[in-house]
Amino acid sequence: MSGISDTERMITLKTVEGTLFDVKSSIAKDLKTVQAFIDDSDDDVTSPIPLPNVFTRELSRILDYLNNHHRFRSGIEKADEEMARYDAEFAKSMSHEELKALILAANYLNVKDLLEFLNQTVADVIQNKSVEFVRNFFGIENDYTPEEEEKLRNENEWAFNGVEQD
Amino acid sequence: MTLPPELLEIIFLRLPVRSLIQFKCVCKQWRSLISDPYFAKLHYDVAIAPTHNNNTKLLYLSSDFSRACCVKTEPSIHHDYPFKLQETYKNHSLRIIGSCRGFVLLRNYKPKPVLILWNPATGSHVRVPYPNNSSNSEFPCPDFFCHGVVYEKSNDDYLVIMGSVRPLKRKPEWKFFSVRSNSWKEIEGGDCFTPNISMGHQLGLLYNEAIHWLVVYNGSDYPRGIVIVAFDIATKTLSMIPLPYPQDPSQWELSLVGGAGFFGICMLNEFWPYIFVMKEYKVESSWILIDMLLPSDNTMIPLCFTQSGDVVWMNRINKDLIKFGKLGSNEEELQEFKLDFCDKDTVLVMFNESLLSLPSSCRQEE
Numbered sequence: 351m352s353g354i355s356d357t358e359r360m361i362t363l364k365t366v367e368g369t370l371f372d373v374k375s376s377i378a379k380d381l382k383t384v385q386a387f388i389d390d391s392d393d394d395v396t397s398p399i400p401l402p403n404v405f406t407r408e409l410s411r412i413l414d415y416l417n418n419h420h421r422f423r424s425g426i427e428k429a430d431e432e433m434a435r436y437d438a439e440f441a442k443s444m445s446h447e448e449l450k451a452l453i454l455a456a457n458y459l460n461v462k463d464l465l466e467f468l469n470q471t472v473a474d475v476i477q478n479k480s481v482e483f484v485r486n487f488f489g490i491e492n493d494y495t496p497e498e499e500e501k502l503r504n505e506n507e508w509a510f511n512g513v514e515q516d
Numbered sequence: 517m518t519l520p521p522e523l524l525e526i527i528f529l530r531l532p533v534r535s536l537i538q539f540k541c542v543c544k545q546w547r548s549l550i551s552d553p554y555f556a557k558l559h560y561d562v563a564i565a566p567t568h569n570n571n572t573k574l575l576y577l578s579s580d581f582s583r584a585c586c587v588k589t590e591p592s593i594h595h596d597y598p599f600k601l602q603e604t605y606k607n608h609s610l611r612i613i614g615s616c617r618g619f620v621l622l623r624n625y626k627p628k629p630v631l632i633l634w635n636p637a638t639g640s641h642v643r644v645p646y647p648n649n650s651s652n653s654e655f656p657c658p659d660f661f662c663h664g665v666v667y668e669k670s671n672d673d674y675l676v677i678m679g680s681v682r683p684l685k686r687k688p689e690w691k692f693f694s695v696r697s698n699s700w701k702e703i704e705g706g707d708c709f710t711p712n713i714s715m716g717h718q719l720g721l722l723y724n725e726a727i728h729w730l731v732v733y734n735g736s737d738y739p740r741g742i743v744i745v746a747f748d749i750a751t752k753t754l755s756m757i758p759l760p761y762p763q764d765p766s767q768w769e770l771s772l773v774g775g776a777g778f779f780g781i782c783m784l785n786e787f788w789p790y791i792f793v794m795k796e797y798k799v800e801s802s803w804i805l806i807d808m809l810l811p812s813d814n815t816m817i818p819l820c821f822t823q824s825g826d827v828v829w830m831n832r833i834n835k836d837l838i839k840f841g842k843l844g845s846n847e848e849e850l851q852e853f854k855l856d857f858c859d860k861d862t863v864l865v866m867f868n869e870s871l872l873s874l875p876s877s878c879r880q881e882e
Contacts, residue, residue, distance in 0.1 A: 453523060476535070488518050490518060490543050492542070493543050502547075506537045510538060
């Protein structure tokens with residue numbers, strides 16, 4: 351009787367809302383925080399691993415991303431284009447709030463590739479935008495007085511008078 | 517919901533300098549993160565890493581000296597945002613003579629001769645006095661022919677290097693200025709490397725922790741002629757790299773060309789140019805002639821290589837830029853580009869923008 355190979359082992363994860371997700375251990379490897387937890391446990395982990403900082407919506411998206419990327423990587427050569435298309439759709443499908451929530455979740459779970467992709471996505475979004483847009487995006491309150499802000503803008507006038515203005 | 521500083525920093529590392537300067541206005545925490553000197557270093561290192569796919573830009577002063585204009589070379593040549601020049605610099609004797617880590621080295625003759633090291637993005641700058649020439653009062657400031665600025669990593673210091681020869685004295689003088697110690701020092705062993713007056717002002721080529729110029733060699737190790745001299749930043753010594761083959765200066769025009777990890781020399785005769793690159797740094801036998809599309813006249817000089825292996829050329833007369841690609845590939849299209857606000861004296865220098873500031877100088881105790 352052949353033994354069950356390592357990649358077929360399933361890990362169960364539990365979100366804040368109590369939803370359970372069954373994840374192949376090969377996917378769980380990309381959730382480095384989870385993998386560290388598994389490595390630290392002496393026995394096989396059978397009971398669901400609780401993720402107190404991760405909501406169902408975020409975990410679902412993260413697993414979707416990882417499953418798709420695993421599929422693209424192990425597939426045929428054309429996967430690069432498909433992967434780029436998937437990534438673009440993935441980024442577009444989220445509101446700014448959802449994007450931030452996903453970054454926090456990906457950071458907590460230490461999902462390296464996804465985190466890099468999300469950070470780049472945010473950088474691309476805010477790169478050519480105004481200061482007001484950026485404040486809105488990150489939910490930041492302006493703590494400068496009007497005089498302070500004007501002085502700062504004047505000192506760096508060249509940066510605001512760019513070739514591209516959004 | 518806002519992101520914690522460590523995640524913000526990772527996003528900041530992916531933003532260009534101009535965005536970061538603007539975003540200092542978002543809030544005081546952002547200004548503090550963006551102005552941090554450690555962040556500036558990290559941001560620069562990430563930006564110039566080969567994996568980052570960020571090409572070096574070309575920078576030049578506008579003909580009315582109101583701004584420093586930038587040109588990006590990939591995917592196609594296009595203008596990037598300009599930097600404003602301070603009022604005090606608006607002066608027709610202002611000239612770019614070097615660049616390093618987002619700093620530009622400028623030379624100014626009026627009202628007094630002075631060198632200026634300046635980061636156009638942060639405004640951080642220092643005025644560098646010309647070296648003392650107490651030995652000959654008739655020529656208070658020799659006209660320099662080899663100049664450049666480099667970064668000394670071990671000391672977090674910027675060095676301005678000058679190689680010159682005065683008209684009446686045939687002996688060359690090599691010196692370097694340290695921003696941290698705020699003083700000039702002699703460079704030993706420069707006697708056999710004489711800047712060649714006919715080559716005019718050369719921008720040094722930074723490569724492999726050294727800076728390079730073309731000079732005349734008259735030492736004992738090699739026949740007299742034009743060679744490449746390398747100033748090694750760590751050891752502060754000069755050494756010689758022979759050319760692909762001996763040059764008769766009257767027949768050929770030479771210029772060093774680099775960028776995108778290449779170390780090359782362009783040799784231009786009365787018809788057309790040849791470009792050699794050194795496959796292995798300092799190994800004389802490793803010069804190879806590159807096989808690529810080249811302009812078929814001698815009005816063009818090469819400015820730099822790009823990451824995709826193309827070369828950007830400049831027409832010496834009208835300063836038009838043309839990008840030539842690899843021979844035999846689809847990229848044989850010539851892209852022509854007209855610079856804005858330039859004139860016949862415009863000098864273009866390779867430039868990597870940064871948020872860096874100069875170290876503060878501390879006078880050496882006697």
